[in-house]
Amino acid sequence: MTSMPDPGAQTTRRSPSQSSTQPALRLSGVTKRFGGFIANDSVDLEVGWGEVHALLGENGAGKTTLMRIVTGLYQPDDGDVVVDGTPVDFRRPEQALRAGIGMVHQHFTLVPTLTELENLALAPAAFPVRDGRRAALERAEQVERESGLRITPDRRVADASISERQRLEIVKLLCRGARILIFDEPGAALTPEEWEELARLMRRLADDGHAVILISHKMSEVFAVADQWTVLRGGAVAGTGAIADTTRERLVELMVGASIETRRVLEPVSPGAPALVIRDLTVPRDPDQPRGPKALDGVSLQLRAGEILGVAGVAGSGQAELVDTLLGVRRSTAGRIELAGKPYDDRTPAAFYAAGGALIAEDRHHVGMVGAMRLWENINLRTLRQRPLARRGVLDPRAARSRARKLMADYEVRATSENQPMGRLSGGNQQKAVLARELATSPSLVVAVQPVRGLDVRATEFVYRRLLEHRAQGGAVLLISMDLDEVLSLSDRILVLAHGRAQGALTAAEATRARVGELMTTQEAS
């Protein structure tokens, strides 16, 4: 199928153990612009064979763009990419793959309906009528001998766990002859044991002569496996060196610029009546299997008016299920919820809002807005269906528009007019509009999930300020976040979720990074 000359494939194949004197990957002066935005600014990076190189940086620091250049998804505007001494110019991802560069994405590139072996056999074939399964199985067995990674050939990927899928993804890359392996936040969805296993594997791959790039912003992961580090900030290299010669504090400082203020001073507010009480909430992971594994297992919490309760935990600890259950989108099998002192057992989104709830959803585009509808309609997405903006099913657009204009001013939403389609606004302005919609009705409970994800510094600061103002006015906030610093800096109390269980509630005074981090990774004794 693909027989055209291929600039990416010119590097000669070399088994990983024959290490070469050339570095595995060298980037020099790589620059990538998107319109006026510089995603990568003259980045230099050198990764040697046999090393684990940690690439660090905050969200939006340019890690993803850089790796997309290395894997052929983007072409750099400037600069050179050299793989094992040979300059390359990838136009398509296949070329990077053929040059031995493979990436384990956060979202696996696997076909769930196919078996593991079929996923390995997935490949452009010169003779498509041949069956690639046998050859794939042989390669998989060879990879197993070399790396100890075993797959279950006839299991459907849909039936495999997250870590099993990740393993298959790695085997897939190794089968295709990848010698430079990039792991994008590989620990995000893993249990601590699974992470340990992955860390050992990364070391083993490096010891066998592969080059491993680990993208992460978890210091514990980086210090556990990496030999070298490079920090990106604002698209440029902020520093690079050997792990042995640095400290966590130093890397954190490089990532975020000046030393961050770790704790903002919360004005004491005397907590009022309970706004949200959850008792022994149990939710199955798969709604179709109520007796299967649990996503939430007997979680209890109490949140009072005038309080921010932070919920910390690694991704996949049950946060999404907690929000779903609160909104009534997902059914619980046990447990009770009270909203503003009243039982809330017949749970639907409408009942949640009627009981004084509000939601700043994590996935704004998917859950929080209708991109094609106008800004004023989005700001009034709920109020427009009630009095006084609607009477007997008939809307009052004039009043709704003027309400939207007022809220736009209050919440600093910048748009050409209230008639602009919501989807055309910048992310920060969209989030401000969502905030306006959710906070303007003075709800008794605000559920905020990763409320600043993908926002710039100013918008982030704005969101924090508004949430704190809401607290000061006697509102309750349930802040669910995977960003520990966010939880630490905003919360009055902190609840840690791990493996679907509440692992303890700490007051702001008790909560330190170390203490919370320890609870987050508590081993499940089951």
Place this chain on the structure above:
Amino acid sequence: MGVFDVAFLVSVLTIAAPVLLAANGELLAQRAGVMNVGLEGVMLSGAFCGYAVMCQVDNQMLGFLGGIAGGVLGAALMGILAIEARVDQIVAGIAIGILGYGVTAFLNQHFIPEPRTFDPLPRLAIPGLSALPVIGDVLFRQDLFIYATAIVVVSTAYALHRTTWGINLVAVGETPMAADAAGVSVRGVRWATVLLAGVAAGAAGAYVSIGDVGVFRDDMVGGRGYLAIAAVLFGMWRLRGVLLAVAIFATTDAIQLRLQSLDVIPREVWAVAAILLVPIVLRLATRADGTRTATALLTPPRLLVVAGSTVLVWFAIRPPDVSLPASLWLAMPYVLALVALAAAKASRHQAPSALTIPYVRSEA
């Protein structure tokens, strides 16, 4: 054998073959993520082109090649719209349906002023096998197209389940991002399957015009294209399911033809209807985890189906004195398909995840 004699079985095969071939091609395209609702138009294009070539050269081989070319033309338009321009596939399909009808009827009215009639494809008896009783007459005394369809279906089964190409194709329809990441060209695979579907639909159309009847009339495909699509959906995007669906459709159609000359529905018909309901009952009794229980049938809509099949069994034993109009028989396959879709609620989970969704790279 009463109603179900050899001639009946032969007519089932003749009715089934073009629908099966077209459905077979459409199955491939849909498994790769492209749904061509305008299959009817593509088949018409094949039917007309085959007929037009026949009018010129009077050679059935070339006629079929012309039909295939016509089908490929229609499919290529679908490819351009769905794969290149990434427009809404359903609307594009509707357009191709209308165009197929319009263009063929227009050309037929103007360029072929004198309708001609050709001999249908000759029947070839396979030496030895054709001497077998019943089976020999039904299966091994057929025309070339029916043999070819059988070969195509078998090779499709092989290609889907036993080749890298099949894996790639399923991946493209299920998780195009994964296929792309593996270096498989999503565009390439989709084009290939769409054009193959065009080849199949074109040949099937040509069979309808020059292979079976030997003439061309406006809109002569008469819903076979829609039937083929229905068969793919009814068959839950699996070749076995498609075969079953086409068998059901063709049988009901053949019965209908036969019943037009009868006053009362004979008991064999009730028996066949009851037998056809068995797979549906079995599917209803199958729980999500694959085990079969009778208790799963104890919900009102399912009980209805069970009750229906019981009545049919009873009618098979003591035929009632009623006749069903031919057109309602014709509607039966579609009603059955609807009942099956409604009964198997999980069906949509078996649809290729990327069906009708254009693929845009990046944003991984």
Place this chain on the structure above:
Amino acid sequence: MTLLSTATILGLAQRLLTQVAVAAVTLLIAALLLLTIGVSPLDAADAFWAGTFGSSTNAGTTLTQAVPLFLVALGWIVTEKAGRIQVGFPGQVVIGGCAAAAVGLHAESLPGPFAVLLCAVAGIAGGAMWAGIVAWLWASRGVLEIVSSLLLNLVAVQVLAWLVRGPLQGSLDKQPQSANFAPSTSWPAFPQIPGMTLSYDVLLAPVLAVGLVWVLSRTTFGFTVRASGGNVTAARWQGMDPVRAGASAIVASGAFAGLAGAALLFAGAAPWLSEGFEASVGFNGIAVALLARNSPIGAMVTAVVFSSLNVGSTSLQSLLDVPSTLTSVLQGAVIVLVLIAAAVAMRRRRTPPPVPEPSTLEASPRPATAGTGV
């Protein structure tokens, strides 16, 4: 009310330009086709004009025939706004027509206005009922509405074939058609037009167009429908019921199609039920809506364009011996052109490359939004 901004005007101008371009290319195709069959496009244009708007009689026919197309287009627009793809219009037109005919054949004794109204209501009920099957299958059984509506089209055709040979067959010879409807059940025609070709049902078009715009933009129902169509998940999470909105929209669109079926029978030239009375109105109505970019007001214009193609082709056939199927060719071509124009416009708008989203800490796989069947 804010003044129109330059951006809006530019947007409107661009839309208008694409419309004109599509029309021009369609005309070009028509001219080429005419040339290939040896007919001068100018002669054809003359004959076409004479047949469609050249006389008030013909203009009446053109406008009357535009009504069913327009009604189906409204049906498409409703489901489109709700984000559903329902293509069961042919079936709903047929069943609506059958229901109206069944009532109309027994309503001769009623006074005129009641009979007309009753037939229209029967058509609406029939179409809504037929679409209701689609809606129910989608909402409670998760069957894709495209699939079920396509299958129901085929069932409806057979139901019609049975009715005109069975229960509704007229007593005259053995033709597969019903008896003629009593004149009292037909829509009255404008007496000013010679030949009485223009029925009063054309008044439905502006009323329903404005009504639909109003419902969609000014009522909570319309708002819910649009929000559900724009983003099912967001609508659900905001406390709306997108399944109900989608199902209602499907039923409403069936009602429009059913009314179109009634209009075909009781405001047309042939006051009896026969096979093929639907005359591709169901699918062409979709094309009408697409050409109008799903605007109810615009659909009034495009429906007239489409019906003039139909009517004009008849006169082209009789005057210049041009095959009447030229219409279908052009109608298909128009849809293809509109699709391509939309795709080109979309790509033009997307030219600035997207700023990459920062890497995210995605939670465990979100549950599939059960019951919405996207």
